[in-house]
Amino acid sequence: xxxxxxxxKEIFSRYGIPVPRGIVASTPEDIxxxxxxxxxxxxxxxxxxxxxxxxxxANGLDEARGVARQILGMAIGGYTVKQVYLEERLDIEKxxxxxxxxxxxxxxxxxxxxxxxxxxxxxxxxxxxxxxHVPVLVGxxxxxWRAFRASLGLxxxxxxxxxxxxxxxxxxxxxxxAELVEINPLVLTxxxxxxxxxxxxxIDDNAxxxxxxxxxxxxxxxxxxxxxxxxxxxxxxxxxxxxVIANGAGLTMATLDVLxxxxxxxxxxxxLGGTDDPGKVAEAFELLLKAKPAAILLNIFGGIxxxxxxxxxxxxxxEVMHASVPxxxxxxxxxxxxxxxxxxxxxxxxxxxxxxxxxxxVKVSHGAR
Numbered sequence: 001x002x003x004x005x006x007x008x009k010e011i012f013s014r015y016g017i018p019v020p021r022g023i024v025a026s027t028p029e030d031i032x033x034x035x036x037x038x039x040x041x042x043x044x045x046x047x048x049x050x051x052x053x054x055x056x057x058a059n060g061l062d063e064a065r066g067v068a069r070q071i072l073g074m075a076i077g078g079y080t081v082k083q084v085y086l087e088e089r090l091d092i093e094k095x096x097x098x099x100x101x102x103x104x105x106x107x108x109x110x111x112x113x114x115x116x117x118x119x120x121x122x123x124x125x126x127x128x129x130x131x132x133h134v135p136v137l138v139g140x141x142x143x144x145w146r147a148f149r150a151s152l153g154l155x156x157x158x159x160x161x162x163x164x165x166x167x168x169x170x171x172x173x174x175x176x177x178a179e180l181v182e183i184n185p186l187v188l189t190x191x192x193x194x195x196x197x198x199x200x201x202x203i204d205d206n207a208x209x210x211x212x213x214x215x216x217x218x219x220x221x222x223x224x225x226x227x228x229x230x231x232x233x234x235x236x237x238x239x240x241x242x243x244v245i246a247n248g249a250g251l252t253m254a255t256l257d258v259l260x261x262x263x264x265x266x267x268x269x270x271x272l273g274g275t276d277d278p279g280k281v282a283e284a285f286e287l288l289l290k291a292k293p294a295a296i297l298l299n300i301f302g303g304i305x306x307x308x309x310x311x312x313x314x315x316x317x318x319e320v321m322h323a324s325v326p327x328x329x330x331x332x333x334x335x336x337x338x339x340x341x342x343x344x345x346x347x348x349x350x351x352x353x354x355x356x357x358x359x360x361x362v363k364v365s366h367g368a369r
Contacts, residue, residue, distance in 0.1 A: 001203040001214055004043045006085040008199035015172045017165055017183075018195045022087035027072070028065040035088035036060060040067040043085050046077035047200075054081065057089060090197060095185035096152065097121050098166055099200075100134075100173040102180075108133040109173065111144065111166070115152050117185035140170055154188070161194035162186065177207030224268075224290055233270065233284045240265025242365050243293035243325075245285065247272040247305045255299045255354060262358040264365065267293050272305055281313020286321055295326045295365035298343075299354055302333025311339035315346050326364040330357035 003011070009019040021035040024043070042054030049055050054076050058064035064086055074081045097117035103110040113130045114121060130151035134140050148166060149159045165186065173181045180202040187197035203211065228235030234249075242259060244266050246252040252271045259266055268291045270284055288296065300310050314327065327348040331339045340350060349364060351357035 001205060001208060001211075002045045003199075003201040003203075003214075004045065004083070004085075005041065005199050006043060006083075008201035009196065011172065011176065011201060012169075012196055012199050015168045017168050017172070018193070019199065020088045020090060020195060020197070022085050024083055024085050025068060026083050028069045031061070031065050031068060031086060034058075034061065034064050034086040036064070037089045038064060038086045039089050040064060040071060041085045041087060042071050042074060042076055042081040043083040044076050044079040044081055046079055049076055052076045058086070090187050090195060091190045092185075092187050092197075093190045094188040095197070096162065096188060096194075097129075097184050098162070098169060098186045099180065099182035099184070100170055100178070101182075103133065106133055108136050109170075110134070111140070111148065111170075113148055113151060113166070115154070121184055134170070139174075140167070158188055158192060158194060165194060165196070172201075176201075177204045177210060178202060179204050224287060228270075228284075228287050231283060231287075233287060235268065235270050235284070235287055237268050237291060238266050240267040241294040242267055242361050243288045243291060243296040244269040244299070245272065245288065245296065245310075246270075246299045247301065247310070251299060251301060255297065255358075258354050259297060259358045259361065262355070262362055264297075264358060264362040267291060272300075272310065278309050278312040278316060281310050282316035282320070285314050285317035289317060289321045289323050289325065293325060293365075295328060295361050297357055297361040298327055298329040298331070298348075299357060300329075300331045300333070300339075302331065302336055302339070306334045307331045307339035308335040308342060311342035315342055318346055328357050328361040328364060330354055 006024045013019050023034055025031045037059045040056050040058050042049050054071055054074060056067045058067045068084045071084055072081055095117040097114040099112045101110050111132045111134055114124060114128055116124055116128060132144050132147055145163050149163055152159055152162060169181050182200035183196045185197045187195050225235055225237055242264050244255050246255045249271055252269055256266045256269055268288055270288050272284060300307055328351055329343050329348045330351040349360050351360055
């Protein structure tokens with residue numbers, strides 16, 4: 001779950017992290033009492049708003065409405081701006097960076113910080129970024145905060161504020177089941193305050209059941225991805241033209257990699273997981289067909305999900321949707337002979353290895369056999 005800036009700042013504030021005053025508006029007419037002077041900020045679930053012209057200053061009410069009118073409806077990173085956040089303008093002395101994220105390779109959370117924040121933080125050299133893993137069982141120990149404080153090189157009163165915000169950010173990170181808590185910039189104002197100038201918050205989808213208060217929020221999903229999410233189907237749309245169906249995250253990602261190596265591009269991928277219900281398979285396959293792929297690559301290892309279960313579901317979906325899209329199938333495991341016969345009957349293209357399947361999928365997607 002990704003949060004728009006204004007929603008993330010509401011949660012930050014709940015944890016005691018200082019944020020600027022602000023109001024959210026969906027139309028210029030909604031703006032009646034903004035904190036002036038202010039920054040008018042596009043609310044989209046993607047970065048790069050400043051470079052795209054989605055963050056602009058305003059000094060008065062009429063100017064704020066005019067700027068909001070220009071920003072609303074803009075396209076930023078493929079998203080249309082539906083809301084703006086009018087936030088008090090900070091008198092900035094220095095911009096810092098702070099984040100907590102999950103380092104999956106280390107199986108721990110990772111504290112990252114820098115005395116240089118803002119739009120260019122991604123281009124900073126490694127030696128300008130402080131990184132420290134936080135032991136998951138015991139949390140940040142005093143040595144972590146000492147190292148964090150030293151890395152910023154700030155006066156004691158300012159460093160104390162930064163450490164306090166970092167402590168609260170970690171508390172939020174753990175209690176909200178977050179994958180990312182990022183403040184960029186963490187602003188030091190000219191009057192000596194440290195405030196979260198921006199807020200990025202991503203919460204693990206798998207913890208959604210623990211946070212019913214966030215249900216119904218806008219997410220960065222396409223309409224088909226939203227439909228799949230509501231049905232409990234793991235489905236992601238990409239920019240290619242070959243649909244991929246596999247079972248299990250590892251096999252799905254490996255299939256996409258091999259397809260890419262063979263010159264193809266995944267347009268959608270669908271992870272069937274461990275279902276053994278032909279109706280569920282058919283429902284998932286129908287979703288993929290709605291994306292109108294040029295070809296479909298089916299790569300199944302039948303274990304918990306029996307191979308013939310998948311084949312029956314695929315057949316049902318093709319019959320219901322009256323689809324004629326070519327299907328390349330590589331199926332191994334439980335009941336694979338039955339599965340191959342079912343798919344052979346509906347005109348699929350068989351393959352014995354994933355390499356053969358990927359090559360064939362690329363060919364049939366271009367109309368060659």
